[in-house]
Amino acid sequence: MRKLRFFPLVGLLFLPGCFPIELDVNSKGEVIVFRQEGFFLFHPASGQAKPIAGPAGGMPVFARFSPNGKDALLVVRAVRGRDDFRFDLTPLEGGDPRTVFRATQTAHVQFSPDGTQLTIIRIADKQHPEFKKPSTELHLVTVKDSTSRILIKDIALSFRWFADSKRLLLFTVRDVDKQDRLLGEVVEFDISTGQSKPLASVVGSQQLFLDLAPDNERFLITADAVAPPGEAARPAEGFGFRKLFEVNVANSKVRAVGKDAFLARYSPSGKRILFTAPRQDFSANSVELIIANDAWTDFTPLAHDAAESLGAFGYPIPGWLDEESVFYLSERLAYGAGGKSLCFLTVRTDGTNKKNLQPFLDKEAYAWAGKLPDQAPPDDPNAPWRLQPGNVPPDADFGIDDFPPHADRSYVGVFVGAALVLALLILGIVLYFAFFRKPEATGFSDGQGNDRP
Amino acid sequence: MMRCKSILLLLAGGVLLSAAGCFPIDLHVNAQGEMLIPRQEGFFLFQARTGKLTALEHAQDGLPVFGRFSPAGTEAVLVRKVRKDFVDQFRFDLVSLKDGKSRSLFTMRDAGNVHFSPDGSQLAVIRYADAFANGLPEVHLADVKTGKVRLALAKAGNVVRWFADSKRLLVFRIQEKDKNSRYHGEIAILDAASGDVTPLAAAVTSREGCMELSPDNKTVLFGANQAGEAGALVDDEKNFDPVLFELDVAAKSIRPHGGKVSFICYSPNGKKILLLRKVEANLFDLALDRLEIVIADAELKNLRSIAADAHRPIITIGAEGLSFPGWIDDATVFYFIERRVFGIDGRALHLVVIGADGQNKRYVQPGIDLGVMKAAPQP
Numbered sequence: 110m111r112k113l114r115f116f117p118l119v120g121l122l123f124l125p126g127c128f129p130i131e132l133d134v135n136s137k138g139e140v141i142v143f144r145q146e147g148f149f150l151f152h153p154a155s156g157q158a159k160p161i162a163g164p165a166g167g168m169p170v171f172a173r174f175s176p177n178g179k180d181a182l183l184v185v186r187a188v189r190g191r192d193d194f195r196f197d198l199t200p201l202e203g204g205d206p207r208t209v210f211r212a213t214q215t216a217h218v219q220f221s222p223d224g225t226q227l228t229i230i231r232i233a234d235k236q237h238p239e240f241k242k243p244s245t246e247l248h249l250v251t252v253k254d255s256t257s258r259i260l261i262k263d264i265a266l267s268f269r270w271f272a273d274s275k276r277l278l279l280f281t282v283r284d285v286d287k288q289d290r291l292l293g294e295v296v297e298f299d300i301s302t303g304q305s306k307p308l309a310s311v312v313g314s315q316q317l318f319l320d321l322a323p324d325n326e327r328f329l330i331t332a333d334a335v336a337p338p339g340e341a342a343r344p345a346e347g348f349g350f351r352k353l354f355e356v357n358v359a360n361s362k363v364r365a366v367g368k369d370a371f372l373a374r375y376s377p378s379g380k381r382i383l384f385t386a387p388r389q390d391f392s393a394n395s396v397e398l399i400i401a402n403d404a405w406t407d408f409t410p411l412a413h414d415a416a417e418s419l420g421a422f423g424y425p426i427p428g429w430l431d432e433e434s435v436f437y438l439s440e441r442l443a444y445g446a447g448g449k450s451l452c453f454l455t456v457r458t459d460g461t462n463k464k465n466l467q468p469f470l471d472k473e474a475y476a477w478a479g480k481l482p483d484q485a486p487p488d489d490p491n492a493p494w495r496l497q498p499g500n501v502p503p504d505a506d507f508g509i510d511d512f513p514p515h516a517d518r519s520y521v522g523v524f525v526g527a528a529l530v531l532a533l534l535i536l537g538i539v540l541y542f543a544f545f546r547k548p549e550a551t552g553f554s555d556g557q558g559n560d561r562p
Numbered sequence: 563m564m565r566c567k568s569i570l571l572l573l574a575g576g577v578l579l580s581a582a583g584c585f586p587i588d589l590h591v592n593a594q595g596e597m598l599i600p601r602q603e604g605f606f607l608f609q610a611r612t613g614k615l616t617a618l619e620h621a622q623d624g625l626p627v628f629g630r631f632s633p634a635g636t637e638a639v640l641v642r643k644v645r646k647d648f649v650d651q652f653r654f655d656l657v658s659l660k661d662g663k664s665r666s667l668f669t670m671r672d673a674g675n676v677h678f679s680p681d682g683s684q685l686a687v688i689r690y691a692d693a694f695a696n697g698l699p700e701v702h703l704a705d706v707k708t709g710k711v712r713l714a715l716a717k718a719g720n721v722v723r724w725f726a727d728s729k730r731l732l733v734f735r736i737q738e739k740d741k742n743s744r745y746h747g748e749i750a751i752l753d754a755a756s757g758d759v760t761p762l763a764a765a766v767t768s769r770e771g772c773m774e775l776s777p778d779n780k781t782v783l784f785g786a787n788q789a790g791e792a793g794a795l796v797d798d799e800k801n802f803d804p805v806l807f808e809l810d811v812a813a814k815s816i817r818p819h820g821g822k823v824s825f826i827c828y829s830p831n832g833k834k835i836l837l838l839r840k841v842e843a844n845l846f847d848l849a850l851d852r853l854e855i856v857i858a859d860a861e862l863k864n865l866r867s868i869a870a871d872a873h874r875p876i877i878t879i880g881a882e883g884l885s886f887p888g889w890i891d892d893a894t895v896f897y898f899i900e901r902r903v904f905g906i907d908g909r910a911l912h913l914v915v916i917g918a919d920g921q922n923k924r925y926v927q928p929g930i931d932l933g934v935m936k937a938a939p940q941p
Contacts, residue, residue: 130908132904143904144903144908168902168906170905186906425904442601442625443602444589444911445585445600445627445628446585446882447584447586447881447883447885448883448885448898449911450910450912451904451908451910452910465931467910467931468932468935470903472929472932475925475928478925
């Protein structure tokens with residue numbers, strides 16, 4: 110096996126905006142939505158939405174509530190000029206936003222539970238010298254003064270804060286096997302010492318998902334195999350989906366739930382688990398949404414139309430509105446077989462009262478389209494984040510509006526994906542004609558409707 | 563090696579098979595300005611002027627994919643994708659708009675479009691030939707009364723138009739596919755009864771070629787890489803994208819207009835023309851996902867750009883995902899945009915209505931969706 114000091118995020122190499130679609134919910138049941146018109150507070154129960162901020166000079170791609178509920182962290186992809194991601198802290202009750210971090214190729218962000226810090230994942234600039242592949246960096250940002258440092262490298266995108274705001278639950282990659290599966294450990298990472306305490310051995314993939322119970326005593330993980338630390342995790346032979354496991358933090362006892370799962374999340378109380386699973390009819394267009402009790406004895410299917418991935422890039426994550434209801438995103442066919450629209454749905458945990466709330470959200474957002482401010486916060490030439498990797502050096506700085514819009518690089522990945530599909534298709538056609546049939550001769554017409562050889 | 567060949571063959575074949583038989587998003591509008599919308603909840607009539615939406619048929623078996631009003635406006639052909647004999651097929655049903663009575667006309671694999679003849683007695687259906695043959699479109703004619711279907715022309719382009727006499731069709735007959743995957747052929751008149759083909763012009767076009775017959779049937783506007791007199795060998799090296807040509811049907815003379823075009827549509831009274839073309843890209847903005855809507859007069863003068871955000875999918879399989887604008891009436895146009903509703907990757911296809919003068923732009927999608935929710939409550 111190869112020694113590895115990187116996280117082989119080959120797919121993410123081509124993704125300029127690789128934030129998942131994960132919607133934060135506050136204690137009032139409001140959801141923070143980011144869309145091209147701006148950022149909105151959406152209240153599913155009433156169907157009402159109110160704006161937080163406009164597009165702020167770019168494309169809204171992500172957002173988080175601060176733990177105290179007074180602020181929101183708004184992530185904007187600056188499509189003009191710098192083409193990077195800007196993290197603006199914005200008071201929800203009025204006040205000016207402040208940029209606390211800025212970098213290229215960022216992929217996720219979380220507040221510490223005490224709200225004083227942010228952890229931001231970034232795809233590193235430098236490639237591994239041996240394998241020519243990028244790594245991940247986890248940046249720790251102090252909210253108060255915007256100072257930051259790189260905390261750890263080569264981890265999965267999915268991670269969680271412990272309640273004490275001093276430790277993180279991470280998946281660290283140690284190696285890659287012949288089938289390109291990631292071999293590593295879930296660890297309890299101490300921010301101040303940089304020390305890691307292994308909690309589980311894991312064989313997983315890039316789509317591995319972690320969630321920590323509210324009491325911090327258990328965590329969920331979707332992976333190919335999980336074992337106590339120090340033991341070898343052995344995945345089943347042959348093709349299979351990721352499996353759902355629950356691990357005890359204190360004693361690393363592993364429970365294999367016995368279900369295929371893509372991701373799993375604890376309810377606010379920790380007594381129930383929401384997870385997505387492959388459909389029983391093997392349809393690849395959507396996934397099942399299932400609720401389980403924490404004893405893993407009761408499984409209630411809620412829906413079979415949850416969106417699992419959106420084309421090549423998007424990754425929607427369902428969530429809890431409260432202990433009795435969940436939300437998820439579904440791709441609905443609004444025009445024939447090809448006219449798709451992503452919709453926000455809610456459903457109760459007993460599977461009843463399923464509602465599509467997207468039209469209400471769209472109506473409110475359209476009412477504000479073009480009316481919300483589209484300026485970025487003032488650019489601070491002395492901001493601490495300027496010294497971080499992924500940022501333009503101060504002496505090469507320029508304002509957002511100084512240059513014409515950058516090329517929309519969102520489609521670099523599309524081209525690569527399309528090229529791969531095309532290459533495969535051409536290969537198949539060539540082999541077919543080479544081995545099975547000769548090309549059909551066509552020629553010019555002789556003007557009488559007859560083909561001329 | 564054989565197993566490897568089989569696997570690759572299956573893979574290639576799977577992609578090819580899944581590529582055939584995909585209807586574009588091409589909403590039909592009747593004389594009252596009602597749009598026929600097929601969606602997973604069923605078929606609906608949307609009156610863009612008032613915002614009123616009514617259910618025509620709720621979802622039954624199969625997925626609603628397409629619809630056309632009959633010329634008399636009293637019926638509609640509704641197309642559903644159904645599972646039959648373990649493969650996806652398209653069922654064509656004729657529905658009375660007066661009493662809702664429906665009868666199935668026929669079921670067909672790999673269908674891609676359908677047009678009523680002006681007298682309402684026939685349907686011209688585009689079907690894609692077997693992928694392991696040539697996969698090219700064919701023109702089939704169906705008798706509305708009996709549902710009987712026959713092949714009228716093989717190796718045709720996927721755009722057909724009926725002449726007003728309901729006896730002839732404007733077609734593109736494919737003769738050859740070149741090394742650049744472009745189609746050399748003829749714009750021609752197909753006699754529906756005899757199958758005789760009368761060439762009008764030679765042309766070279768890509769998959770993005772387009773064609774439209776003027777309401778008075780005297781003029782054909784088409785997009786091609788190159789065009790020339792019928793029977794001539796045309797050189798297609800000059801134009802990478804289709805450009806606009808005008809053909810006089812009687813004289814068979816061609817006039818190039820230049821300018822890229824990917825879709826053409828006459829207004830109901832024939833006095834205006836809607837053109838869809840690529841947004842001009844620059845070094846910093848590839849504009850790959852957007853198209854421009856331009857309105858011109860019938861002489862193709864006084865061009866006016868009214869929108870630059872019409873949706874253009876980056877990747878399509880067949881025609882699925884392609885959306886076309888159209889006329890609601892002589893003063894109003896509709897088209898589709900792709901809205902980013904959750905970050906960059908969470909998108910939705912939305913309908914927009916705008917005046918032909920570029921004024922009074924309205925985002926009508928929320929109203930449609932809310933109307934569907936009321937008419938078909940279960941999500």
